[in-house]
Amino acid sequence: MKGFSVGFLCGIALAVLSACLGGQIAGMQALVAVAEARTAAIVATKELDHEKQVQFRTRLAAAKTEQEALGIKAEVVEHNRKRDAVYTLLGELFTEAVRTTRKSIESKRLDLSGVLVVVDKLIPALQAVGVKDAGVFSALAVIRGGT
Amino acid sequence: MPWWFAPALATGRALFDIIGAAFGADREKLDKLGERVPIVLEEGARALEIARAAAQTEDELTAKAFEDALARVRRAGKGEPVDPDATKP
Numbered sequence: 001m002k003g004f005s006v007g008f009l010c011g012i013a014l015a016v017l018s019a020c021l022g023g024q025i026a027g028m029q030a031l032v033a034v035a036e037a038r039t040a041a042i043v044a045t046k047e048l049d050h051e052k053q054v055q056f057r058t059r060l061a062a063a064k065t066e067q068e069a070l071g072i073k074a075e076v077v078e079h080n081r082k083r084d085a086v087y088t089l090l091g092e093l094f095t096e097a098v099r100t101t102r103k104s105i106e107s108k109r110l111d112l113s114g115v116l117v118v119v120d121k122l123i124p125a126l127q128a129v130g131v132k133d134a135g136v137f138s139a140l141a142v143i144r145g146g147t
Numbered sequence: 148m149p150w151w152f153a154p155a156l157a158t159g160r161a162l163f164d165i166i167g168a169a170f171g172a173d174r175e176k177l178d179k180l181g182e183r184v185p186i187v188l189e190e191g192a193r194a195l196e197i198a199r200a201a202a203q204t205e206d207e208l209t210a211k212a213f214e215d216a217l218a219r220v221r222r223a224g225k226g227e228p229v230d231p232d233a234t235k236p
Binding site for chain 2: 024025029031032035036038039040042043046049050051056057060061063064065066069073074076077080082083088090091094097100101104105109
């Protein structure tokens with residue numbers, strides 16, 4: 001009966017290995033989700049920026065006083081700052097995702113912690129700029145779920 | 148040879164084959180996902196480049212709109228005639 005026990009234990013060990021690989025797949029799916037969410041976030045931010053800039057220009061064209069024009073200009077500066085912060089974070093996310101992919105290929109192990117640090121900064125930045133795209137946020141939620 | 152040797156071997160092999168098949172399928176899935184990541188990231192890189200260029204154009208247009216608005220309200224303040232097209236964004 002000892003052979004049976006050894007066989008059974010080997011089976012469990014293989015099942016554990018398989019489960020580890022399943023974890024890797026979940027991680028890799030999360031990495032694909034990172035890349036897709038990033039593209040969606042770029043498109044959403046670009047569209048929103050265009051809408052906002054058109055609104056600013058319309059308001060500037062209708063401004064009656066210098067004070068009003070200067071007030072709008074201050075809003076423009078603030079909006080542009082938030083938008084540029086989003087683009088910087090999206091750039092960082094690219095660097096981090098590439099680094100994670102390369103590292104995971106080398107070490108055969110996925111560690112998404114670096115990606116998650118950027119994602120945690122990106123979510124409030126997107127909200128601050130006014131992105132409400134549910135697709136972007138649900139994709140980012142997939143990333144969190146994949147870890 | 149003990150009586151349990153043959154059934155133990157068969158069970159072990161069956162287990163190995165089942166898990167091995169699952170393992171192979173998973174490996175294939177993992178490789179496919181690994182190939183997809185750089186492709187999607189590259190698409191995103193292009194999208195970001197386009198978005199940044201668009202932002203620059205938007206900024207220039209809005210800056211010009213501000214300069215125009217400022218010039219217009221200053222002219223109006225001095226009682227000078229205002230260009231009717233100036234109110235168009």
